[in-house]
Amino acid sequence: MRGFAKVAPMPASSLRATDEAPAKRPRGRPRKTVAERDDGNRRGELLRCAAKLFRRKGFDATSTRDIAAAVGMRSGSPFYHFKSKGALLFSVMQEGMQSAIARQQQALEAAQCNAPNIASRLRILIRNHFEILLGSGSDFIPVMLYEFRSIRAQQRRQLERLKDEYQQPWIPVLEALHASGQLKADVKLARLLIFGALNWSARWYDPRKAAGLDDLTEAAIDLFLGERI
């Protein structure tokens, strides 16, 4: 629980500035302890807390006041960092996707050295996907998956492009498995069904219960490729 100092309200001198210059930088206020300052991370804290709340309660059911309170701000302050609630949601999704793409890239590069066969290449993609989706502290992708209705068409198109970029490495893998007979289903439909199976896990997976991400990965591989691996 992060408290913040209560400050006696100052009498507001209601002089109206006549110049229309936009507000520049915040001026000095009584600082918190040095450990709490790290101003550069306030934006990141907002993103993380917003993602958590958006995931648990939904975008519309989360007020900007909820988010502000979660990071110890007053109600108007999130708008110093994001120009609207929708922009905050979009940033959550966009940065979530960019991070997911980067992590997948790394996972693939690390695996390249092991020169794996094509089926274990799928295993790596699936295992990494579960990690991104269900790993600790990752609410960004679930928000991206479950709040798509709350963003405007133009931003949705940007996110679609990131999603395509993310799915790109999966396509040759699935095609190779199809060509070798390990995956019989139509490749395009198989991809849609597979991502459904994986993504839905964000709805039911409980990290406190038995199955770990490795178990999940094995079950998925067994389901999609049977014993032909």
Added chain:
Amino acid sequence: MRGFAKVAPMPASSLRATDEAPAKRPRGRPRKTVAERDDGNRRGELLRCAAKLFRRKGFDATSTRDIAAAVGMRSGSPFYHFKSKGALLFSVMQEGMQSAIARQQQALEAAQCNAPNIASRLRILIRNHFEILLGSGSDFIPVMLYEFRSIRAQQRRQLERLKDEYQQPWIPVLEALHASGQLKADVKLARLLIFGALNWSARWYDPRKAAGLDDLTEAAIDLFLGERI
């Protein structure tokens, strides 16, 4: 576009009734044409329109005024049929699930006569599931799937029970497929992954495009059972 007659506002005589009896039945008002009366279906129209809006815009983003307008009512009137917006959502989900259970029962009974093998039993369940989920005019189940956060814990438990009832017939089928080696994955995880693959289709399926529900069913069977069918 269903218009409704504009009525000149009557001067409100502001006598306050002192008895606290709840409002009984609606008393006479100038009727619409006979064809439009069918009072018994107003509740059903509300459910259908609400489901459509909840699916497209989300529960929180849909106002009770939106719903009222969609069926040609004034803003307060939905509360004559449902005691709250949440009760309307719950009814959509509950009646959607009850209908789904009934339709699945029928599909299984119809198939019983054909004495199918176990794999085609799974095919029947999957095909019926796609029909319920993606068939024309069925927004109830997608709403049930995507608005679970918007209902209270107690009602959620009721819906969980209906969901269990729906999934009940799938379990012996999957277990038999597992026993016969046609399904290698752990049965419980396989069930979760399979429902994910199927349910996610409500997100991407477009009836105007190429693939029909039969194609989808084939792809799903191929993916889950490979060529071992």
Added chain:
DNA sequence: CCTACCGATCGGTAGG
């Protein structure tokens, strides 16, 4: 089922 209305809440902003 309509009219007229209420209290609460919300996203956002001006000014400092």
Added chain:
DNA sequence: CCTACCGATCGGTAGG
């Protein structure tokens, strides 16, 4: 980043 505030909207209700 806080204070103080605004306009809009929303779920819901009393009374008929």
